[in-house]
Amino acid sequence: MPGTLGFPGMTRTSPSAVDPGPEPEKRRRTPQRGRPKILDHDRIIAAALDMLTDQGLASFTLHKLALRLNVSVMTLYTYFPSRDALLNEVASTIFSSFEAPASGLPWREWMAAYLHELRHLFDRYPVGLHLIKFDGEVNPSWMRVLIPLIRELSDMGLSGRQISITNNWIIRTSLALLIARISLREEGVSVRDFAIPLYDMTDADRALMMAIAEPDADIADDIYDLGVRNIILGLEDMLRG
Numbered sequence: 001m002p003g004t005l006g007f008p009g010m011t012r013t014s015p016s017a018v019d020p021g022p023e024p025e026k027r028r029r030t031p032q033r034g035r036p037k038i039l040d041h042d043r044i045i046a047a048a049l050d051m052l053t054d055q056g057l058a059s060f061t062l063h064k065l066a067l068r069l070n071v072s073v074m075t076l077y078t079y080f081p082s083r084d085a086l087l088n089e090v091a092s093t094i095f096s097s098f099e100a101p102a103s104g105l106p107w108r109e110w111m112a113a114y115l116h117e118l119r120h121l122f123d124r125y126p127v128g129l130h131l132i133k134f135d136g137e138v139n140p141s142w143m144r145v146l147i148p149l150i151r152e153l154s155d156m157g158l159s160g161r162q163i164s165i166t167n168n169w170i171i172r173t174s175l176a177l178l179i180a181r182i183s184l185r186e187e188g189v190s191v192r193d194f195a196i197p198l199y200d201m202t203d204a205d206r207a208l209m210m211a212i213a214e215p216d217a218d219i220a221d222d223i224y225d226l227g228v229r230n231i232i233l234g235l236e237d238m239l240r241g
Contacts, residue, residue, distance in 0.1 A: 044076065
């Protein structure tokens, strides 16, 4: 019989009669996307800020930053043409985060709030103190911090040379206080270290030196607050004429 093997009870359909079933689906190819972007402007700025906080401005180079990001220096140059260009962007990131008090407050309240916000800014970004001016020039983005103060001084009735003197006095005094806050703990340790070997000091004097050298978590803020109060007193005296 066609289509049988000739064994009793056993038959096999010929190969031509086998139902092959549905044709297997062809494997779909997922379109390949481009290589993921491993670097962008914000990531570079964030890494630069971390590095500046850890190592300071003096030792900051694009070569070191490239090593930190695990990219080539030439890759960084595609985003920033120079070290100064990158530092300008870092400074802009820092100073644009400054939030001046709302206008319309009584001037004493406004000035205290402004000076405390200045402290908070440099608590967040200590390296910003060194980015106000570098390579001999004041960073343009620093104006974002200065302009609200100049505007408030004008609203207080000051003008011309008065504003110039007062603005410089307020900013330089507050920045000096902020720098002192940062170095306070290190200076306290230094005082303690040099006071110990001075054998010609009396016990009472040595005890006084050791007392002022002990680190105090609150003293830095207390010193800054004292500076703020004195700035406001000075402004009151200036307004009285």
